[in-house]
Amino acid sequence: MKRSRLSRKRIAFISIGLLVTGLVAFFCTFGSISVCNVCGATQTETDFQLPFIDVTYWSMKHVESTTLSRTVERLNLCPPHQHEFVFAHGGGNGVMCAIGQGRHFLGACQYDELSAFVADVAKYRSNSVAAEWLTESLDPDRSSRVMYIARSFPLTGFVDQDKFDGWWKENLFDITEMGPNSPVGNTKTSLP
Ligand SMILES: [Zn+2]
Numbered sequence: 422m423k424r425s426r427l428s429r430k431r432i433a434f435i436s437i438g439l440l441v442t443g444l445v446a447f448f449c450t451f452g453s454i455s456v457c458n459v460c461g462a463t464q465t466e467t468d469f470q471l472p473f474i475d476v477t478y479w480s481m482k483h484v485e486s487t488t489l490s491r492t493v494e495r496l497n498l499c500p501p502h503q504h505e506f507v508f509a510h511g512g513g514n515g516v517m518c519a520i521g522q523g524r525h526f527l528g529a530c531q532y533d534e535l536s537a538f539v540a541d542v543a544k545y546r547s548n549s550v551a552a553e554w555l556t557e558s559l560d561p562d563r564s565s566r567v568m569y570i571a572r573s574f575p576l577t578g579f580v581d582q583d584k585f586d587g588w589w590k591e592n593l594f595d596i597t598e599m600g601p602n603s604p605v606g607n608t609k610t611s612l613p
Contacts, residue, residue, distance in 0.1 A: 451477070453511025456523040457504040458559045461489035461530035464506050473515040487530040489539070489558065496543045498552050507561075525561035529568050538571040541578045545585040553601040566599040 451468040464484050468477040484504065486494070493499055508521030529535050535558060543551035558567045570592060579585040589596065597603060 449473075449514045451475075451511060451513040451516060453508060453519070454523075454527070455506035455508050455521075456487075456527045456530055456559075457490070458507050458523075458526070459502050459505050460493045460499050461487050461526075461555075461559060462504055463487055463490075463509075463527070463530065464504065466511075468514075470514045475514075488533050488536040489530040489555075492536045492540050493555060496540065496548065496551065498539070498543065498548060498555050522561045526559050526564035529558045529564045532568055532571070533576050534574045535568055535571040537576050537578050538567075538574040541574070541585055544578070545582050557601050563599075570595045570599060 449470050449472045451470055453466050453468075455464045455466070457463070462484055464482055466483075467481045469479040469481075470477050507523035508519075509523035509527045510521065511519045539551050539554050539558070542554055554567060557563045573592070574588070579588065
């Protein structure tokens with residue numbers, strides 16, 4: 422009888438221990454997303470941490486392609502590389518909202534119009550010109566300008582050179598003022 426009571430106590434302790442461990446593992450996580458400044462792929466990361474302390478004992482990472490990175494890969498616009506992930510934002514385990522430079526160009530990687538624009542630049546200009554626009558798109562200081570220029574670009578692209586050239590001409594002022602090699606485009610604003 423005494424032995425049985427001890428066993429029950431032990432089971433109860435083990436159960437509580439497992440429950441507490443499970444709760445710590447579930448709630449004490451820091452989740453984040455980063456973006457590669459070479460190709461535009463993203464990485465989501467879940468760090469399992471000690472409660473309210475920035476000490477990670479286990480981490481799960483998952484790389485995902487984006488609209489832009491798929492275009493880059495399809496057109497071979499950047500060389501084979503180790504992803505260079507730049508922290509965009511994250512939170513959890515007592516941190517409400519952590520932010521990084523990657524947040525300034527994360528949107529560009531998921532902006533369909535911009536990917537269609539880069540693809541057509543490669544098609545109707547050249548891969549090297551498209552690569553320049555890619556570099557602009559993944560620059561935290563200049564990414565939003567490329568998104569602005571590409572805002573009216575058709576998602577399906579243009580069917581021929583003349584139509585593409587027509588759009589280019591219509592948007593020449595913005596392209597000249599804000600595109601690669603433009604005075605504004607080359608002014609580093611060092612966004613926070
Ligand atoms: Zn990459």
